[in-house]
Amino acid sequence: MARYLLYRLLDAIPTVFLVLSFVFVAMRILPGDPALAALGPQTDPAQLALFRERMGLNDPLWLQYLKFLWDAVRFDFGVSFLSNQPVSSLIARNLPHTIYLTLTSVVIGLALGIPFGVYAATRRNRPADSALRLYSLLGYAIPDFYLAAILLIVFALNLGWFPILGAGTGFWDGLHHIILPALTLALLKSAFLGRLTRTSVLEVLGRDYVRTARAKGAREGRVIYRHALRNALLPLSTGIGISILATLSGSVAVELVFNRPGIGRLLIDAISERDYPVIQAGVLMFAFFVIFVNLAMEVVYVLIDPRIRMAS
Amino acid sequence: MGGPLLEVRDLTVAFGPRDMPLRVVDGVSFALDRGETVGLVGESGSGKSMTALSVMRLVPEPPARIGGEIRLDGRDILGLPLREMPAIRGRDVGMIFQEPMSSLNPVMTIGDQIGEAISLHGRMTPAARRARVIELLTLVGMPDPEARIRAYPDQFSGGMRQRVMAAIAMACNPSLLIADEPTTALDVTIQAQVLELMTDIRERFNSAILLITHDLGVVAEICDRVIVMYSGRIVEEAPVEALFDAPRHPYTRGLLKSVPSFSETRERLYQIAGSVPPAGTIREGCPFRARCPLRMPRCAVEMPPMAAHGPGHRAACWATAEEAAA
Ligand SMILES: Nc1ncnc2c1ncn2[C@@H]1O[C@H](COP(=O)(O)OP(=O)(O)OP(=O)(O)O)[C@@H](O)[C@H]1O
Numbered sequence: 150m151a152r153y154l155l156y157r158l159l160d161a162i163p164t165v166f167l168v169l170s171f172v173f174v175a176m177r178i179l180p181g182d183p184a185l186a187a188l189g190p191q192t193d194p195a196q197l198a199l200f201r202e203r204m205g206l207n208d209p210l211w212l213q214y215l216k217f218l219w220d221a222v223r224f225d226f227g228v229s230f231l232s233n234q235p236v237s238s239l240i241a242r243n244l245p246h247t248i249y250l251t252l253t254s255v256v257i258g259l260a261l262g263i264p265f266g267v268y269a270a271t272r273r274n275r276p277a278d279s280a281l282r283l284y285s286l287l288g289y290a291i292p293d294f295y296l297a298a299i300l301l302i303v304f305a306l307n308l309g310w311f312p313i314l315g316a317g318t319g320f321w322d323g324l325h326h327i328i329l330p331a332l333t334l335a336l337l338k339s340a341f342l343g344r345l346t347r348t349s350v351l352e353v354l355g356r357d358y359v360r361t362a363r364a365k366g367a368r369e370g371r372v373i374y375r376h377a378l379r380n381a382l383l384p385l386s387t388g389i390g391i392s393i394l395a396t397l398s399g400s401v402a403v404e405l406v407f408n409r410p411g412i413g414r415l416l417i418d419a420i421s422e423r424d425y426p427v428i429q430a431g432v433l434m435f436a437f438f439v440i441f442v443n444l445a446m447e448v449v450y451v452l453i454d455p456r457i458r459m460a461s
Numbered sequence: 462m463g464g465p466l467l468e469v470r471d472l473t474v475a476f477g478p479r480d481m482p483l484r485v486v487d488g489v490s491f492a493l494d495r496g497e498t499v500g501l502v503g504e505s506g507s508g509k510s511m512t513a514l515s516v517m518r519l520v521p522e523p524p525a526r527i528g529g530e531i532r533l534d535g536r537d538i539l540g541l542p543l544r545e546m547p548a549i550r551g552r553d554v555g556m557i558f559q560e561p562m563s564s565l566n567p568v569m570t571i572g573d574q575i576g577e578a579i580s581l582h583g584r585m586t587p588a589a590r591r592a593r594v595i596e597l598l599t600l601v602g603m604p605d606p607e608a609r610i611r612a613y614p615d616q617f618s619g620g621m622r623q624r625v626m627a628a629i630a631m632a633c634n635p636s637l638l639i640a641d642e643p644t645t646a647l648d649v650t651i652q653a654q655v656l657e658l659m660t661d662i663r664e665r666f667n668s669a670i671l672l673i674t675h676d677l678g679v680v681a682e683i684c685d686r687v688i689v690m691y692s693g694r695i696v697e698e699a700p701v702e703a704l705f706d707a708p709r710h711p712y713t714r715g716l717l718k719s720v721p722s723f724s725e726t727r728e729r730l731y732q733i734a735g736s737v738p739p740a741g742t743i744r745e746g747c748p749f750r751a752r753c754p755l756r757m758p759r760c761a762v763e764m765p766p767m768a769a770h771g772p773g774h775r776a777a778c779w780a781t782a783e784e785a786a787a
């Protein structure tokens with residue numbers, strides 16, 4: 150198992166390298182002068198030149214590229230052009246918010262989606278099933294920023310049940326602040342997960358071992374949760390991985406609408422100000438996230454399916 | 462209680478539209494006494510599995526519709542609400558399924574799967590349950606049961622899985638054991654062991670066995686009586702010796718002819734000329750008439766009733782009914 154994971158980890162190295170190269174190239178292709186963006190249009194040319202020299206922007210591209218790679222593997226992303234703070238501390242301050250939001254959303258999304266999907270699967274073509282179909286249709290159709298805005302307007306502005314901005318301080322305040330943003334993403338993901346659960350469970354319910362479970366005298370609840378759902382989790386876990394990643398990308402819009410700190414916000418601000426070091430670091434963070442989630446899903450597969458465990 | 466352990470009367474399993482039902486089991490009646498082993502034979506698609514599954518109420522309803530009457534130990538099974546079935550399944554009736562490769566849950570250890578069959582019908586400490594699982598595995602001839610309880614179905618051959626299925630079916634010493642081709646997937650020596658095991662259980666607990674099989678050799682070896690099904694109907698029913706000595710239905714005669722010496726061979730029963738009409742497709746007259754050497758005009762019009770040919774021996778054939786009367 151540990152060996153298997155090590156291989157998986159090694160497998161990720163080329164991906165990381167590709168992402169790094171892509172980020173580097175994309176940064177250089179973007180129009181606009183980072184020095185101007187950092188220091189403002191009124192800066193005198195001598196100062197601009199000094200800035201470029203100090204940031205290494207005058208070096209030949211290949212040297213910039215090598216330096217960039219070397220810094221990246223040491224997790225040294227330099228200093229923000231804008232705020233003059235080390236990028237690593239900016240990341241360290243914002244990353245936990247994004248992780249918290251993503252995890253909360255995924256947990257709520259699973260808690261809503263899986264039972265809903267199971268319920269619909271056991272009541273095929275009855276009202277509950279149709280309700281799920283409608284729900285998932287809406288979930289696919291409504292954009293995240295739109296739902297975020299609606300929830301914000303209704304529950305925070307009009308009803309005043311939730312705070313409007315920011316992430317709050319301390320656990321309970323933080324929880325109070327995260328409910329609406331997390332619910333935005335969770336509702337959308339649960340639509341997708343509910344549909345997926347329904348399909349996987351229906352497929353598994355027709356299997357011979359489900360009939361064996363019934364023949365032993367297992368009641369429906371046990372048949373579904375002990376036998377069917379555990380097998381349905383195999384196809385489902387791929388979908389869960391996808392939805393974690395979708396939640397992550399959705400967090401960008403949600404952080405903006407709810408004005409929460411986070412990598413998404415950080416990145417958007419950095420892009421609009423052409424703050425190279427921060428953009429690079431932000432994009433890399435997202436890439437690492439994707440790789441990490443994929444790896445975590447591999448672990449989950451191995452945990453649920455003894456066949457993979459035995460093969461590896 | 463007096464009466465037979467299992468009594469099936471006029472059982473019908475129908476699919477499809479109500480005005481044009483496809484009856485895959487059509488008017489099946491038979492009974493099983495305690496301590497008895499009854500063979501249910503017939504070609505593929507004749508409705509054997511559907512009949513067996515009906516006793517457990519495991520035929521998916523819908524799409525299927527079940528009619529008739531099934532009494533287990535006097536209790537009206539088809540009249541019970543479905544939520545009362547789990548208490549009966551596994552405890553009063555154990556079933557070994559036809560498909561050993563797919564009938565076990567791939568993500569549960571076999572120890573847990575057998576253990577579940579035990580704990581669903583009675584409280585037990587984990588240690589006692591474990592001991593019982595090992596006892597059952599030993600009973601079905603599983604080598605090294607202590608180590609095997611942690612294994613997953615994928616680590617077993619078809620024969621070993623069928624033994625696990627047998628252990629599950631027998632976990633609660635059911636009074637009725639239904640075995641749907643329990644030996645088809647097994648090689649000859651293991652077949653013999655599984656059959657011996659089943660007879661063993663029957664003797665120890667005075668239970669009854671309904672054995673579904675293609676294999677007339679197996680029937681001759683362990684069955685007391687035989688029921689022959691054709692296209693959803695029972696065409697002949699007889700004590701084993703009577704059936705092999707003097708079969709009264711032309712279909713049974715064909716079956717026996719295709720097995721040169723019944724006690725030795727394990728050939729399958731596929732060699733009668735023509736093919737079985739899918740169960741339920743013949744709506745009038747005798748379903749066997751197209752392949753029947755004794756066919757007469759009447760056969761196309763009316764399904765022959767079961768006629769008595771001796772103690773416990775009945776057959777549904779116009780021609781042989783006349784022979785008997787003559
Ligand atoms: N869901 C269904 N809808 C329609 N027909 C069905 C359905 N399930 C089974 N059947 C039909 O019921 C008939 C009886 O099937 P059954 O499984 O009882 O046969 P069997 O005698 O056990 O055959 P085998 O020896 O191959 O196991 C078959 O003709 C089959 O096609």
Ligand SMILES: [Mg+2]
Nearest residue numbers: 509510559641
């Ligand atoms: Mg069958």
